[in-house]
Amino acid sequence: MIEHDIPEQSLVLEVVIGFLYPFMLLLGFFIILNGHHTPGGGFQGGSVLAALFIARYVVYPVHDVNSEKMHMFQRIFIALILLTPMVFLFTGFIHRFPEYRSLYLLVMNVLIGFQVGMEIGVAILRFAFFQGVGKTWRL
Amino acid sequence: MRFLLSALLITAVFIIVTLISQVHFEQQQPILFEYIVRNYEEDCGTTNAVTAILLNYRMYDTMFEVLILLTAIIGMKQFLPAPHELKDDTPVKKRTASHD
Numbered sequence: 001m002i003e004h005d006i007p008e009q010s011l012v013l014e015v016v017i018g019f020l021y022p023f024m025l026l027l028g029f030f031i032i033l034n035g036h037h038t039p040g041g042g043f044q045g046g047s048v049l050a051a052l053f054i055a056r057y058v059v060y061p062v063h064d065v066n067s068e069k070m071h072m073f074q075r076i077f078i079a080l081i082l083l084t085p086m087v088f089l090f091t092g093f094i095h096r097f098p099e100y101r102s103l104y105l106l107v108m109n110v111l112i113g114f115q116v117g118m119e120i121g122v123a124i125l126r127f128a129f130f131q132g133v134g135k136t137w138r139l
Numbered sequence: 140m141r142f143l144l145s146a147l148l149i150t151a152v153f154i155i156v157t158l159i160s161q162v163h164f165e166q167q168q169p170i171l172f173e174y175i176v177r178n179y180e181e182d183c184g185t186t187n188a189v190t191a192i193l194l195n196y197r198m199y200d201t202m203f204e205v206l207i208l209l210t211a212i213i214g215m216k217q218f219l220p221a222p223h224e225l226k227d228d229t230p231v232k233k234r235t236a237s238h239d
Contacts (some may be wrong), residue, residue, distance in 0.1 A: 036185040101184030
């Protein structure tokens with residue numbers, strides 16, 4: 001997209017979201033990584049990470065997220081999410097070695113968090129740019 | 140008349156199902172609840188019972204929940220156009236005016 005297509009944004013929004021952006025990132029990772037000791041987990045932290053996409057869209061409404069590459073990452077993550085419990089939980093691995101129970105929960109929370117964050121972010125951007133910037137579908 | 144009959148049928152089915160669940164009341168004892176509340180820390184090594192249930196006792200549920208999300212994304216990629224498939228029809232003046 002050409003540079004002058006971007007409508008002018010509010011300076012207040014830019015400054016406030018630029019200030020809040022690292023804290024939202026920190027909150028998302030905190031919720032994901034502490035999911036097995038505090039209220040939270042993969043789905044909740046992933047939703048907070050998806051809010052980063054919304055904040056970025058509010059300030060800078062340009063679709064430069066490569067959704068094909070994101071979709072490739074989503075496929076890798078769904079394979080890992082399906083494979084990790086098959087290898088470690090259903091075979092009884094973490095019942096024979098109980099010291100790996102917390103590590104298993106942490107890994108699953110991180111995988112689910114990234115997956116949910118990418119999926120909701122891509123969905124929101126796709127819907128936002130579907131009718132948002134004065135364009136029509138080429139039939 | 141047909142609507143009345145179907146309404147009566149639905150009401151009857153609802154009442155029967157409710158009564159059946161009352162008849163088998165002894166099967167509704169919270170056995171699993173008590174087991175999980177007592178044993179989740181030893182089983183899963185976590186202090187959060189929700190995480191223990193989501194990622195250990197009901198792992199199938201979580202796996203296919205994530206799969207449902209991915210299915211939704213795949214359907215959206217199929218039926219919504221990508222930005223490079225969009226064609227610019229609106230003139231620039233109108234578009235900038237609409238954003239003001």
